[in-house]
Amino acid sequence: MYDFYKKYAYVVGFPVKKRNSKKGDDEVVRYMTLTCSHEGGINSNSSGSLKPQPTVKMGCKARIFGSSDTFGNWRINAVNLDHNHETSPSKSRLYRCNRHLSAHVKRQLQVNDLAGIPLHKSYNSVVVEADRYENMTCIEKDCRNYIEQVRCLRLGEGDAVAIQTYFSKVQAQSPGFFFSMDLDDDLRLRNVFWTDNWCRQAYKEFGDVVMFDTTYLTNKYDMPFAPFVGVNHHGQSTLLGCGLASSEDTGTFIWLFRTWLECIHYHAPHGIITDQDRAMQNAIQVVFPNTKHRLCLWHILKKLPEKFGYQVDKGSIFGDIHGLVYDSQSTGEFEDGWRTIIDTYELHDNDWLSGLYENRGHWVPCFFKTTFWASMSTTQRSESMNAFFDGYVHSKTSLKQFVKQYERALRNKVEKEFQVDFKSFSQMVPCATQLEMEQQYQSVYTISKFREVQAEFTGKVYCDIQSTSKDSSKVTYEVRDTIMCEGHRRKKTYTVSYERDECEIICNCHLFEFWGILCRHAITVLALNDVTHIPDKYILRRWRRDVRRAHTRVAVNYNGLVSTLAQMRYDEMSTGFAQLANLVADDERRSRAIIEWIKCQCEELTSTKSSIGIRVLAYWIQS
Template identity: 60%
Template sequence: MSDTGNHIVLSESFEDNEKILQENECSPLNNELPGEHNDLVPKVGMKFKDENEIYKFYKKYAYHVGFPIKKRNSKKCEDGVLRYVAYACSREGKRTSKACTSLKPLPTIRVGCKAKITAVLVVLGIWRISTVHLEHNHETSLSKARLYRCNRQLSEHVKLQLEVNDIAGISLQKSYNSVVVENDGYEHLTFVEKNCKNYIDKVRKLRLGEGDVAAIQAYFSKMQALCPGFYFSVDLDEECQLKSVFWADNRCREAYKEFGDVVTFDTTYLINRYDMPFVSFVGVNHHGQLILLGCGLVSNEGTETFVWMFRTWLQCMKDQAPVGIITDQDKAMQNAIEIVFPNTKHRWCLWHILKKLPEKFGNHSYKASILSIIYDVVYESHSIEEFEQGWSLVIEKYTLHDNDWLSGIYRERVRWVPCFLKTSFWAGMSTMQQSESINTFFDGYVHSKTSLKQFVEQYERAMRCKVEKEFQADVMSFSQMVPCASRYPMEKQFQEVYTISKFKEFQDEFTEKMYCEVVSTEEGSLGTRYEVREDIIFDERIKEKIFWVVFEKEKCDIVCSCHMFEFRGIICKHVVTVLIRNGVRSIPERYILRRWRRDVSRSYMRVKINYNGWICTPNQLRYDKLCIVFAKIADLVADDEERTQSTIEWMESQLNALNKSNAKPS
């Protein structure tokens, strides 16, 4: 052995080293280990129990001085036992880059620092520091030490807090900010936001398993086992790579029977990490809430892809196409709808079109005036003639004949201008409101960087939340009642049967009849034609509008030029004005839509909910028992035509008897 200053050279023999060190000037082995005392400065000869204790000691020293450390290298003998370790300042060495002439070099911490310590195993259980270099060729900083990579760590408390918040749908940024507040500022944290993100990404992977496709398949298998009627389909390319996937649970399928007359199809909610748009079929329930009717993921937005998605969804819904469908302005989507839903009314989302107006006229000197007039023409035209005149006026006034975009949307005006669409039923889906609502259906549960593995888990939480909100609205409509604003029997009639949200819509129209007045009448072949003036008051200004209401008294048939009932299924203020004028006390049943009633038993509400093992209601349990018995009966009689027919006749007789005994509307 030779000893030159602080550098001790040991032999290759383990036994020789033990003897040499015992003869050295350091404390004998049976004395207190130097690593256990309060001296933080490394010295040659210090002894430790294992290499981890050396690392912790050097790390503690480096923290107080203010520099980062790393494990430089280590050596094992032929017997596989670790005999040598070296720990160095992280700024040791210099980065070698092939792109030495790059104009955009990446930052580096390496500056050729020589600070380090080395240690050797002298006997089993005893490590001794053999080399110490304390000098650095760079500045050190105690205040910055907490954020060096080697010192960053999340406490168990912070880890638990991040996991709980992630499960609850709280964004990572909000979780990190709450930890900052809890610890009285950034200066008391030993980690940065990226460390939190890395931890959550790791937890999510562990929670959901390896592989996105595998996770989706596992989810589908689980749902099929738990949920009778769960439907899914996967579209693969020639190399068996995932192209598109669609799924709908039995609740979605049963809800479609009730609320599938009008649906919106949206592809704007992107999962950017995989460049696979999330697509959703969404309807409106009896409370006016959004209700999911199926969803999927598509690898591209071409006609062929949409044809596959629409056909798959149609097959899932037993080939019952919707009466109307709302989409954004997409040619491939339009082509697919014409192929799969040739008899379905297709409407564009007005919000998606009008939001493009500012950019289309960004540099026009009369931009503000053009936008104001177009908005007014689109929203305020109550007839096709009125729209055509207003549109022609703005085109002529601002010489917009050569504007290709305006010409294009004008050619397709029957798909988006309200006055062309208001005579058809759209379940009150306001285009602007609906577009915003669809994009927020899964807000708080998925975001632009959500992975496929995360999505299948977050999907269940989002659905559970939506089902719970619908249940709460059902409870409110069952146990509460909004007081009538008047003593008219007509208002009482709607109060007794409509859900609270839909009764409020009618009540708003009913109370606003105070702003309406019949100014003239005219007899015609279809009934009496009433001219109704409505005063629209805003900012202490009054604007008058004229509406025409045709009323056939004997049949109590009534139509208003605003067509609110046809569009939303709600009687308008103009109709109410005419009905009260004619002494009508009770509205015919055809104007009270089953769709908005709270006293209707709907089959989808009896479907067992299996989102995260949710507990079933007594109604759902009874429904399941009946389905099991019906299935057993079918198994017993299906092989015999005569027994099948007699069983069907008996069941139909029971159905008729139940319908007659049921006093409530079915």
């Protein structure tokens, strides 16, 4: 009866609703009144409002009243077809009672939302598929409401409870998943940390050096995203855990660091890079007392214009400080050069520079270049990780939406690493020289790391040995390197010591110790001594492509789509129809036969559902 009245209303051009219904003694609905949606009077409570909300209630009396007997036969008892307002068939599609989302549209919206496609673009694609707006059975607001509902269903109601529920579900599916939530005295969510088994296994391979940065705000609560970032065997940023923090004080960082340390079984990294945040530095001293702490050089040097913008000689100051920081080969050379700059530009009273000098052991490269930092020099790696998440979150992303988007972003990151692994497995960069040493690296290093090694082999042509001195079994070489910098040629001399018996070589540029790549100065000396085979200690496992790593065996959970049994059946049928269409699309006879069969099935199912409406129509005509 309802379906029939809706069809009639659609043709006439008015909306309908169920006014009331009543059940009999057997708890089965026996009476029902269907009315025009404009039925009812305006709410008196809103009549005195200065900004009353629009209402559909206009006191319309159009309605039908029906009842059913004990056999389930329905009869129309009363009909009123007169309306006190205009009707318009062309507007019928916009009434709420006539709008609905098909299973196909729902699935398309869900998939697009999981892929990070904005809602308005998803809706436009549905309109294009329908050919025009007149063929649409929904409006953009319906699509938006549906997506909001699905997001809510994914995580439930409330931030803390929803996140804990979601994390517990993931943990049940993946025992390696780790999370911790920090609540305040009122049981409100304050800080949260989580990581999955893939990241925890990746830490075993790439957790020697990490970066930690909290400059990336991701949600409407202004809670900074705090990722622990490493670098993998391809030189790519890789996520080793992340948190969302309510503040940036020492206590918060201590909680976050201790939680992460528990997650990685108390195997602290050898080195950590952060910005100049004092609270962060204090927390590192408490939680990671034996970890080398390095400040981000990029963050420090970018403050120069702000600190010296008033100086007449600011250009010269910038240039001299940059040159001193990057070119100093020893701590003594840096300290002498620093005093010269201070005296030359009369900067003795500059408190900012005085603070930097006192803390020079944490940011000037020559003070820690003998320590391995896996080519990580600034927190720009952390910023690149933030840029990676930019495709999945934005400034209005809620907290509970973010933790779900994290999974999709990580899935994408894992796939990209897998693709680069495949490229290093299936391809090889040709050698640029005839040296067997280069061929040795070519056979074992990933493509990206071999290119870095190859740059040192080709750079050997700019190196000349100036002098040698021998002390027992150790020979010291002075190697002059011609460096091109911004179109200018500079010559710089490096000291390389070589011990033939152990084939041990050390250059005072310390590229290998710092970066893990043998420098051109060392290669020049090795080639001079007819070395054809690099000792294994100069081929790092970290950069090899022929190593099977544990994290590559870990699957990333990806259960973003909420699938009911009906939805799964729909997907199965859709896949089957698509495969069938691909098989017979070129065969006119079979295509026509299948199309006719589909039409027959649709007509049969439609006629079954509308048989009740036909019986109602017959009763109505008879009455």
